[in-house]
Amino acid sequence: MQLNITKAIAGLSLVTVITSCSKNFINLPPVSNQTTATFFKTTSDFQQGVNAIYDGLQNTRSYGKSAYYLMEVRSDNTDILDRGALGGVASQIDLFTETTTNPFLTDVYAGAYLTISRANAVLDQIDAAAIPDSSKKQFRGEALFLRAFVYFDLVRLYGKVPLVTRVETTTESLNDKRNEVTEVYAQIEKDLQSAATLLPAVYTNVNDYGRVTAGSANGLLGKVYVTEKKWNDAATVLKNVNGYTLLADYAALYNPAAGLNAEVLFTIRFKKGLNPSEGNYYFTDMVPFSFYYNGVAYGGSNNNRPTHDIVSAYEAGDKRLIASLDTVSYKNATTTQPGNYVKKYLDPPGATGDGGSSFPVLRYADILLLQAEALNEQAYSAATGANTAFGFLNQVRRRAGLADKTPAELPNQASFRDAVFAERRVELAFENNRWFDLVRYSKGLAIMQAHLKNEYNLTTPALTPARLLFPIPQSEIDIHNDPANFPQNP
Template structure:
């Protein structure tokens, strides 16, 4: 069985398990990490391979919105029968340790980490220009931190791997404490912020991680840990961004780079080999008549009635984010919910061009509102206040500002921020994590499960706020002391 951490770098890098230099000779037909990375172009290829891991169906291409949205009260799946049983487990909190979504999310993150480590192991000693060295190192650190942030929130303690390893070394991993993992994430992001440029001047580099990406993610990491003052210090460094006037513009494939996106997973349709996504086919209804063509979709990641009801009257984001009716023929309109944010007709099967926003400025504003409020309720309004950050997002959505009379204390303001995050960031993989870190998240989900499926506890309890470690990993390590399964599985 191959260990999931030990994966090739786009087919060009292989690992050697030999420790003796005199026999550590790679065949001329193969290249190792130590022989491949020589020029700036080589490192650019290596960094591009890390980004490529974000597009994978094991990560943002599919699995993550099952683990991060379907898991929440935002979305469900249409087909709950035998063929969709593993997805139903995620939705119903009945997943087993062999669930492929659980395994894919874990393995996909470590593919990205392994590719980042391959670059980081070689770049300091390389002779490439200093500007390129700083950029590529910063990008690798940012992408590794992003993957560890996803891992630690999904699975809790996970192996902290920061160097390329042999298979035998990987077999000796332990599950590092959550605090250790977060410490590495923060170190990586602080280093990345110091290395990455604020902007890119070459159009071919648009969409790469920037210093703003690193500062923004660092702020989010610290909010997740309830490090409020440190979070604000990082978030204040996110400059040069602003909210777009029209919320709908965020999701137009032609508007790939804009002033609100700090970082997104980018796709482009019409290329060979494909660089597109399968969002359209996975999310639209089973019979979906659109632009004169009848398409067949899976209707997964389907907006729940609970989410639809969460939008206030007049919220411009509702019609951009989802719809509750659709055409199943040229003339027939039927009821049914589906996600509209990523509604880009594919150039071919599974070849959509819409991008997936990982971090944007509206999120930064709401994180600042939350962090300020958690340090102490303040009824002040205006620029730079908790109310000011919250209302900037609401105003763009066409909603009235919240006043101190509406939110008279810390608890009501906290609830308003989480409500705003839900509708502003719907289908962007934030809802599950927001619920998991909130004080009443379990209660909210229990009420939702009762209402939606008539499921009651112990279907959901605090243990299910983490997914299980994939059973394959438990079997490989066979070390209950250092590599135990999560509680409740």
């Protein structure tokens, strides 16, 4: 079964007894269905179980739709077309006015624990399975990577979250607590370190292309270390991410037919035209209301819309601008209309919410910029060779058609740090990195307060450090009803 056309397999109905962190997200199957303990027997069973973990990331509660509202719309990169009554809950995310019952908060949280529960189902059964050791290693590595990836999103969005590493009963899940951030990061590191030793460097079977590899695990681990400001660990791990290269043409990264390429370490793949759908909402959400494209008239929501601020963030001559967004579109065959929209995911859907564009979670360009950042934070150096901080930064800039940054322009650690921060914004635009970068660079509050004023002429709400995390969904707070172990964020 090719990963890019993996459907919501029948086996998923057999594993829905797995709980997430609370009973409101549980969908118990009929008692006649199998449990995870009885389902997992053969290599094929475990293959289906691992495919189900990837499938969790395709869900509309995850990277199929909701994730970019919390990771891009929250930032100064994008907004939604209507910030008034029609904008509703999406407008709340954009303007920092979300309530604890906002469905985007609940969806992303619930979607994450659905995926974690599927990973735990595989991990609970894999060690005792009577299947080939090579398959056992691969499946375990994939499950560990995917669980770590989801927890990495959760801890950055919500802070302290329940650390669930095995299948739980409903009763057990009600006793979960919000673990400390340090505990969650320790588990993420442990999972990725193990995954890097278990996963292959490459897959030889074409049906396995798109699965995570040792390079995926080391690359994500390096990003985790950078987030934790463990600069030495980050530099060491990132140095060993080999076998990848920048594509010569930046725009080629987003060709729907080329979701897998030499630059991608991990991408979430979608396939349109299937029943049930394995597509995404990217095109439907992001194009204008009236949008004429390749001879066909479409209608979209124009959400996740590029802000004026990001349009002006690109340097003159940057090839990434026209590949990433546009400020004008066709309303019909002959009439143009002004208005910003994301171009990276222009794969017309077979139906609403059935787009086929892949979502690049981790690319080699990101690795290069993380290497530049880690080296600079260890110690500023004016060296400009291939394996220096300047060298890594300038690889990315050259592909964009821009001149190298020089020590004369960036004469110290602070100026180099700012240059990497600016480069990450335009290189990784609309790929769910900007909000996290704003937070970890400790620039989020000041930049977003200015953004609310400059973009929308708003001076309220006054942003405080508490706004760097989203609220825990109110349904979770209510069900646990345990202020000591399961409190709401301030």
